[in-house]
Amino acid sequence: MANARLDEGDKRELSEAEALVEADRPRRPTRARRKNADGEPADNNIDILDVAAQCFMEMGFQGASIDDVARRLGATKGRIYHYYRSKTDLFFDVHREGMRRLNEAVHAAMQTGSTGRETLHAMLEAHALTMLQNIAYLAVVVQGVHMHRLGATTLAQRQVLDEIMAIRRDFEHLFIDVFRRGQEDGSIRAENASIAVKGMLGAVNWTAIWYRPRSGETLEHKQKIARELATRQVEGII
Amino acid sequence: MANARLDEGDKRELSEAEALVEADRPRRPTRARRKNADGEPADNNIDILDVAAQCFMEMGFQGASIDDVARRLGATKGRIYHYYRSKTDLFFDVHREGMRRLNEAVHAAMQTGSTGRETLHAMLEAHALTMLQNIAYLAVVVQGVHMHRLGATTLAQRQVLDEIMAIRRDFEHLFIDVFRRGQEDGSIRAENASIAVKGMLGAVNWTAIWYRPRSGETLEHKQKIARELATRQVEGII
DNA sequence: CATTAAACATACTACTGGGTATGTTGCAAT
DNA sequence: ATTGCAACATACCCAGTAGTATGTTTAATG
Numbered sequence: 001m002a003n004a005r006l007d008e009g010d011k012r013e014l015s016e017a018e019a020l021v022e023a024d025r026p027r028r029p030t031r032a033r034r035k036n037a038d039g040e041p042a043d044n045n046i047d048i049l050d051v052a053a054q055c056f057m058e059m060g061f062q063g064a065s066i067d068d069v070a071r072r073l074g075a076t077k078g079r080i081y082h083y084y085r086s087k088t089d090l091f092f093d094v095h096r097e098g099m100r101r102l103n104e105a106v107h108a109a110m111q112t113g114s115t116g117r118e119t120l121h122a123m124l125e126a127h128a129l130t131m132l133q134n135i136a137y138l139a140v141v142v143q144g145v146h147m148h149r150l151g152a153t154t155l156a157q158r159q160v161l162d163e164i165m166a167i168r169r170d171f172e173h174l175f176i177d178v179f180r181r182g183q184e185d186g187s188i189r190a191e192n193a194s195i196a197v198k199g200m201l202g203a204v205n206w207t208a209i210w211y212r213p214r215s216g217e218t219l220e221h222k223q224k225i226a227r228e229l230a231t232r233q234v235e236g237i238i
Numbered sequence: 239m240a241n242a243r244l245d246e247g248d249k250r251e252l253s254e255a256e257a258l259v260e261a262d263r264p265r266r267p268t269r270a271r272r273k274n275a276d277g278e279p280a281d282n283n284i285d286i287l288d289v290a291a292q293c294f295m296e297m298g299f300q301g302a303s304i305d306d307v308a309r310r311l312g313a314t315k316g317r318i319y320h321y322y323r324s325k326t327d328l329f330f331d332v333h334r335e336g337m338r339r340l341n342e343a344v345h346a347a348m349q350t351g352s353t354g355r356e357t358l359h360a361m362l363e364a365h366a367l368t369m370l371q372n373i374a375y376l377a378v379v380v381q382g383v384h385m386h387r388l389g390a391t392t393l394a395q396r397q398v399l400d401e402i403m404a405i406r407r408d409f410e411h412l413f414i415d416v417f418r419r420g421q422e423d424g425s426i427r428a429e430n431a432s433i434a435v436k437g438m439l440g441a442v443n444w445t446a447i448w449y450r451p452r453s454g455e456t457l458e459h460k461q462k463i464a465r466e467l468a469t470r471q472v473e474g475i476i
Numbered sequence: 477c478a479t480t481a482a483a484c485a486t487a488c489t490a491c492t493g494g495g496t497a498t499g500t501t502g503c504a505a506t
Numbered sequence: 507a508t509t510g511c512a513a514c515a516t517a518c519c520c521a522g523t524a525g526t527a528t529g530t531t532t533a534a535t536g
Contacts, residue, residue, distance in 0.1 A: 062300030065523060077525085078485050087524065117475070146298075146447055182475075190475040195466045198448055199441040203471075206440025209384050228433045233441075236474030237355070237420075237428040303493055315495085316515050325494065 045083055047073060053094045053136035061091050061143060088157050092164065095144040098137035099167055105130040106174060116182025121234045123175060124200060128226035131207045139208040172197060200233045283321055285311060291332045291374035299329050299381060326395050330402065333382040336375035337405055343368040344412060354420025359472045361413060362438060366464035369445045377446040410435060438471040 051072045055064040066087055070076050084090040109126035113119035131138045148165055175197045182188030190196050207229070213222075289310045293302040304325055308314050322328040347364035351357035369376045386403055413435045420426030428434050445467070451460075 060298060060300055062298060066525085067523075076485055079483075081525075082483060085525095120475075142447075179475075188475050190470060190473075192466055195463060196470050196475060198444065199467050199470050200475075202444025202447075203437040203441040205444060205447075206436065209380075209440075209443075210436055225433060228430055229437050232428060232434050232437050232471075232474075234474050235428075235476060236470075236472050237358075237417075237426050237434055237438075238473060304495085305493070314515055317513075319495075320513060323495095 048080060048083060048090070049094055049097055050136070052090050053098070053140050056091060056094060056143065057136045057139035061087075061147070066090075091140065092144070092160055094137060094140045095164060098134065098141040099164075099171070101134055101137065102127065102130050102141065103167075103171065106171070110174070110178070115185050115187035116178050116180075117187035117234065120175065120178045120182060120188070121230055123178065124204060124233055125226050125230035127201075128204045128207065128229045129222060131204060132211060132213070132222040132226060135208065135211060135213065138205075142205055142208040172201065175201065203233055204229060286318060286321060286328070287332055287335060288374070290328050291336070291378050294329060294332060294381065295374045295377035299325075299385070304328075329378065330382070330398055332375060332378045333402060336372065336379040337402075337409070339372055339375065340365065340368050340379065341405075341409065344409070348412070348416070353423050353425035354416050354418075355425035355472065358413065358416045358420055358426070359468055361416065362442060362471055363464050363468035365439075366442045366445065366467045367460060369442060370449060370451070370460040370464060373446065373449060373451065376443075380443055380446040410439065413439065441471055442467060 048069070052064075052069050055069050055072065058064070059068065066077050066080055069090075070080055073079065080090065084093065105126040106123050109122040110119060112122045144164055145168060148161070176193050179188060179193040179197055183191075183193070207225075211225075286307070290302075290307050293307050293310065296302070297306065304315050304318055307328075308318055311317065318328065322331065343364040344361050347360040348357060350360045382402060383406060386399070414431050417426060417431040417435055421429075421431070445463075449463075
């Protein structure tokens with residue numbers, strides 16, 4: 001959860017001493033000060049992340065302004081810039097949190113199943129369900145993927161973007177590896193793991209476009225959609 | 239190809255006479271004046287559309303500026319605003335052209351195949367190939383779909399957006415109908431046509447995210463990818 | 477109780493980008 | 507040849523926006 005250093009290499013140079021101070025004083029406090037009577041962590045930042053995810057999903061990175069996010073928080077820019085050095089920083093932190101949840105769910109599913117096909121099925125279903133349960137965060141993740149070729153980013157941000165894309169590649173390789181395992185144990189007959197996986201992930205990721213939770217939607221309903229999507233990708237429509 | 243009227247209902251009211259004049263004088267001339275020696279139509283607007291599609295694909299609707307598009311054209315804003323009343327107008331015209339090409343290809347594929355499954359397979363493959371061949375236009379189409387909930391549009395634009403979404407819904411129903419036909423003739427066993435189709439279209443549309451043509455890429459290679467994607471969606475990976 | 481720093485809010489700056497108002501040029505019909 | 511209009515280019519306006527500099531309040535700490 002450490003705040004990644006974006007926008008480094010600015011015009012303003014940091015002396016070595018300043019850099020050390022910067023390193024020792026975390027930009028985001030480890031513990032919240034306010035309203036700790038009930039013992040809850042009261043993590044103030046999750047509010048910002050949630051609202052930011054919502055705004056970025058609805059209006060896109062360029063379309064959503066910092067003021068938009070602040071307004072929805074019932075606050076002003078000051079609050080956001082107290083925790084994040086830039087809009088890009090905020091966006092990527094949402095992205096990172098989304099990828100974290102996704103990785104968590106998929107890794108758990110990787111432990112299940114015996115054949116490669118069964119494991120892959122479980123991973124797809126977990127992926128889909130996580131999408132439906134965290135649609136705002138994952139919509140931002142999808143945007144971030146699309147953002148890859150956004151040449152107009154500053155040099156320092158590009159480093160972070162590459163890190164994100166590396167995580168993304170690793171994630172995709174999780175599926176490809178299990179796919180190959182399925183080819184070897186005979187549970188998967190299809191060839192060309194790369195394209196097959198891209199198609200399957202596309203079918204699941206596409207939920208970021210069309211799915212919006214109905215009010216009062218039950219978990220069972222989401223599970224049903226996730227199961228249906230995963231099953232179709234494995235078994236086809238025959 | 240007629241330029242849809244966006245931004246109507248402005249503060250400036252049109253008298254009835256003015257409205258008639260507006261209707262008689264096409265905003266985009268039916269024929270180009272310049273360099274017609276060789277008899278070619280020399281449609282100046284296709285240049286603008288092509289470049290705009292490229293810019294919107296790379297930087298997104300909000301990210302790409304009119305000046306960006308103009309710069310790539312080796313021109314200035316003036317040229318673009320001579321043909322399009324607003325940035326939104328330009329975007330939707332790219333979108334419309336993309337959907338037109340897509341519809342054309344899919345409708346042609348609908349005439350082939352005997353069983354519902356075979357027809358659906360052909361439609362998916364045609365869809366995928368069209369994506370790969372017109373990635374810029376279709377990336378804009380994908381963006382447009384995502385744009386649906388972009389609450390911040392003016393009232394008049396919303397009307398056009400609804401028109402676009404209606405076309406989109408019709409397009410999706412093409413696949414759902416053929417899917418149901420396949421269920422009836424026994425060539426398709428899967429249930430829940432709606433979710434199944436959303437998954438299949440997702441797998442194909444996702445190419446807008448990951449696919450970028452390699453230089454010197456052959457048509458055969460694109461066909462191979464399209465065929466692979468379509469086959470996987472029909473037969474699964476078993 | 478004084479000090480200190482976190483956690484914001486306020487006010488401001490500089491700049492971008494959509495849109496417009498107004499030229500300028502060249503072809504074409506009269 | 508003159509007029510008229512399409513097809514642009516130039517120059518400008520202004521609203522919005524990322525980012526900053528500077529207050530102000532509150533809570534923990536010595």
